[in-house]
Amino acid sequence: MDKTDIEAIKAANPILDVLRDLGVPAQNNRIRCPRPEAHAHGDRSPSVTIWPDRGQFKCWVCADVKGDVIDLVRLARGCTFREALEYLGRNTFGTAPLPPLRAAAPAPQSASHASGSHSRSASKPVHASYLVFPESAEPNLLVQESLMPAGPAGEPHPGTASHPAPAPAPGTAATDAGLEDELLRHRILAALLAACPPVGGKVGRYLQKRRIFKRTWDRQQLRMIEDYAGVSRKLESAFGLADLERTGFFNAAGHLRYYRHKLLFPYLDMQGRAVYMQARAIETGTAGPDGPHVPKGARGPAPKELSMSGPIPLPYNCRLLNGEPGQIYLCEGVIDTLTLIEQGFPAVGVPGAANFKPAWAELFRSKSVHVAFDPDVPGESGAAKTIERLQAHGIEARRLAPPAGMDLNDWFRKG
Ligand SMILES: [Zn+2]
Structure with missing residues (x-):
């Protein structure tokens, strides 16, 4: 077939x-x-x-x-x-016999979007502090027992309370192999997060410096890798190196990729289950790590953020995309998103300005979207594309830009 x-x-x-x-x-x-x-x-x-x-x-x-x-x-x-x-x-x-294939249709206009305002264009940036917001709902528990590593008999399947395979994005052809990989990635992610404690200590201070405090760490279920060797061993004994390397959690040298990137930001779905993750390095220096589990090549300068491999299924903090009318702030990167959440704004995030997927536009239905990407070249061009995509779905969207040379986090810290 x-x-x-x-x-x-x-x-x-x-x-x-x-x-x-x-x-x-x-x-x-x-x-x-x-x-x-x-x-x-x-x-x-x-x-x-x-x-x-x-x-x-x-x-x-x-x-x-x-x-x-x-x-x-x-x-x-x-x-x-x-x-x-x-x-x-x-x-x-x-x-009946198979009919001939349909010609590719132009993007359909859904009746449910007819009331949206196509014409409202990106107007003047609005200062975020004009608006006041309710607190977001508490998430469900992050890690469910059914998500823990299991033998072949424990393979979750759709229709049970265990973790379901996410449906493929509309218009893409799914394969069994792709779905199985996705399930495996989710199980490994759940096990990794379960093996890591909530944020505290040095990692907590790093966030506090950025005006992101414990209430937000807890609510967003942030984790940190404290015992790198222990976490590595747990994953390896539960899943085996081959699967860990294939799914990108371990590098080709057989080491967990998140050595420097100790701060973990899980992306939770509507039920509060982790479906994706970004990790952040909290030290930017180049001092070599110690201990026997040093990944090869870890001594050079590392990128600040490291994403899990595999497709990004949903925006960060997507549980705010509930179809209810209201304002929403779309941020570039998790730190900016958390900054706004800490200030009481309803914020969701994309990992980078260019990462807004066309299929996500639907999720923003009935929201009024402020696109708060960084005021730099990639941020501006990503924001313009994102606004265009949202408006094409009849969703109200406009640019919200901090002053040039500042990202949102700077803005809020100085403001
Ligand atoms: Zn449902």
């Missing part, structure tokens, strides 16, 4: 028909979430939006419940990607 067959199966299975076949007909293009246990009252008021014209769906609560008809079948029946294809193929081939 190649990509063309997959596209043909999708084209032959309108999402509303598939929903009827699955016994969950949509009402006003809404259905209850296939993962009702993740919702209050079993998702009594349906949280999943269907876009019939582009054959996609998305739950506004569960970040990973979204995608195309294949993802829908996978989630609704708790089956694999391949089984979902077989199910759809059977439906298709049992009733």
Whole structure:
């Protein structure tokens, strides 16, 4: 089965028909979430939006419940990607011959965005302190027991309370191998975070200097690598070097990559589960590390931040993207995001100015977005692109820029 067959199966299975076949007909293009246990009252008021014209769906609560008809079948029946294809193929081939492939359609205009203001352009920057915000909700527990390393029998699968595979971004072809890798990365990440204590000591002082305090460390579930050798050993005995190297947690020399980068920022999904991570070096000097676990090449100057390998599934602090109307600040980098969160602003982040993914625009639905990237060349160009992408989805977006030569953290520290 190649990509063309997959596209043909999708084209032959309108999402509303598939929903009827699955016994969950949509009402006003809404259905209850296939993962009702993740919702209050079993998702009594349906949280999943269907876009019939582009054959996609998305739950506004569960970040990973979204995608195309294949993802829908996978989630609704708790089956694999391949089984979902077989199910759809059977439906298709049992009733009618495959229709010709659809020509690539222009980006559809979703009815749900009709009320957005396309025309509102990036106007004058607004000083952030004009606005006052509520505190964000407490996250759930970061590390669930079901996420811990398990044998083959413990492999989590969709539909259980354990960690689900995130649905692929709309429009991308998923593969079983890709999903398995993603699951493995999440399990390793959970184990790494579970092996690391909350921030304190020197790492805490580093954050305090940037006006980011304990309440925010706790709320964002920041961790630090205190016992590098011990954490390395735990991961190695749970997962084995081959998988740790393949997923990019260990380098090719067999060492955990986060030697200098001791400060860990987990990216939590809507349920508070870690799906991605960035790590930060808290010392910029070049003094060589000591001890027997020194990774080769660690003695040169290191980049300040090190991202986990694999796709970035969601913006940082994405639980604020809940579909409720309101202001949101979009920051460049986790430190800036935390700076605003500490000041009581509803802020989410992207790892770099160029990292805003087109598929994320939907997440900002009904928000009014202040794009607070750095006032430098990459920041300005990233901000312009991001604003354009958001506005193309009918989402209000404008530039919020600190004075030239300052990033947000400087601005707030001096302000
Ligand atoms: Zn849901």
